Amino acid sequence: MLHSKCTLRINLDTIKNNYQLLQKKCPGAEVGAAIKANCYGLGMAKIAPLLKQLECKTFFVANSDEGIIARKMLNYDVNICVLHGVFNNDKRIFKEYKLIPVLNCIEQAILWHSFADECNEKLDCFLHIDTGMHRLGMSEQDLNIVIAKLNRLNILYIMSHLACAEEQENELNKIQLQQFTNATSNIPYIKKSLANSSGIFLGKNYHFDLTRAGAAIYGINPILNEQSGITNSLELLAPIIQIRELPPLASIGYGQTYINNTGKNCKIATIAIGYADGFLRQLSNKISVYINAAPAPVLGLISMDLTVIDVSSIAANDLFLGQQVEIMGINNTPESLATVAGTNAYEILTNLGNRFEKVYTQES
Numbered sequence: 001m002l003h004s005k006c007t008l009r010i011n012l013d014t015i016k017n018n019y020q021l022l023q024k025k026c027p028g029a030e031v032g033a034a035i036k037a038n039c040y041g042l043g044m045a046k047i048a049p050l051l052k053q054l055e056c057k058t059f060f061v062a063n064s065d066e067g068i069i070a071r072k073m074l075n076y077d078v079n080i081c082v083l084h085g086v087f088n089n090d091k092r093i094f095k096e097y098k099l100i101p102v103l104n105c106i107e108q109a110i111l112w113h114s115f116a117d118e119c120n121e122k123l124d125c126f127l128h129i130d131t132g133m134h135r136l137g138m139s140e141q142d143l144n145i146v147i148a149k150l151n152r153l154n155i156l157y158i159m160s161h162l163a164c165a166e167e168q169e170n171e172l173n174k175i176q177l178q179q180f181t182n183a184t185s186n187i188p189y190i191k192k193s194l195a196n197s198s199g200i201f202l203g204k205n206y207h208f209d210l211t212r213a214g215a216a217i218y219g220i221n222p223i224l225n226e227q228s229g230i231t232n233s234l235e236l237l238a239p240i241i242q243i244r245e246l247p248p249l250a251s252i253g254y255g256q257t258y259i260n261n262t263g264k265n266c267k268i269a270t271i272a273i274g275y276a277d278g279f280l281r282q283l284s285n286k287i288s289v290y291i292n293a294a295p296a297p298v299l300g301l302i303s304m305d306l307t308v309i310d311v312s313s314i315a316a317n318d319l320f321l322g323q324q325v326e327i328m329g330i331n332n333t334p335e336s337l338a339t340v341a342g343t344n345a346y347e348i349l350t351n352l353g354n355r356f357e358k359v360y361t362q363e364s
């Protein structure tokens with residue numbers, strides 16, 4: 001056994017196939033990429049340049065710190081848009097790194113416009129309007145004021161964001177589309193963007209000029225309970241670092257949440273992964289992990305760095321120190337873990353810890 005590190009294997013071919021599938025789905029629109037939160041935990045340094053090679057020209061990050069990191073990785077020939085928008089303390093950073101703010105309210109629009117005035121030039125931006133999510137975005141009235149009055153803004157796109165796009169039948173999708181169309185119908189000369197990954201699968205009406213894909217690129221299924229052609233790009237493996245027998249009536253882990261009531265010895269193994277690695281504590285006593293496709297149930301509470309599993313039914317020659325156990329992969333998808341933990345696959349990915357050995361595989 002060389003070390004106790006977990007391995008996070010990220011298949012770049014799958015990421016490439018997912019992105020190209022999205023491009024095929026959007027024949028008339030550019031597919032931009034959300035690379036915020038370090039590409040949803042998978043690593044911006046490898047993935048963002050790959051997407052650029054595939055002709056992605058527009059990237060979305062959350063704030064200007066992420067924007068600086070992305071700019072250094074992508075050079076100056078792509079657009080990097082900052083979803084939180086611009087603030088007084090980072091407006092100069094935006095100019096220095098050529099970051100494009102998404103202006104989410106009239107105050108941000110005024111700030112960016114005054115800064116443009118100060119610089120004596122026109123500055124690029126996106127305008128975000130709210131069409132029903134009520135999270136970020138200005139009203140239709142404010143949009144009209146900004147367009148009419150703030151003539152130092154070079155508005156590249158007007159955008160909005162869908163709240164329920166992964167539920168294809170949800171009425172809010174159509175309402176938001178209608179609202180977006182109404183609010184922008186008198187400004188045909190500015191480009192538009194509405195759909196996230198799931199929005200792309202709602203059909204052509206939702207695509208406009210630019211889509212903003214995140215989850216589907218990384219392999220999260222964008223349609224609830226249906227096939228989309230998007231495939232999981234991740235495998236997470238944790239090594240066994242101890243194997244032992246658990247006598248009858250003995251308990252495992254903090255709080256004695258598992259007691260051996262089988263009446264006989266039970267063979268258990270300790271693996272080097274815990275909730276600090278994003279192996280959520282809510283999964284304790286509820287799921288199995290896999291050794292060569294054979295299930296090994298999690299016993300007791302998942303602790304910070306360690307988890308105990310039942311290996312009674314694992315073949316003897318598959319049991320040794322250093323054996324790699326599948327935490328996530330073919331048998332446990334991000335979606336299936338999310339369902340058991342009561343969250344979504346996005347949270348499973350963005351919770352993945354930073355002490356894994358990340359291995360990127362690529363054949364083509």
Ligand SMILES: *Cc1c(COP(=O)(O)O)cnc(C)c1O
Binds near residue numbers: 034083195198213
């Ligand atoms: C994160 C984000 C996206 C990407 O969403 P996915 O569901 O991951 O495709 C698109 N637009 C906005 C405004 C976002 O915040």
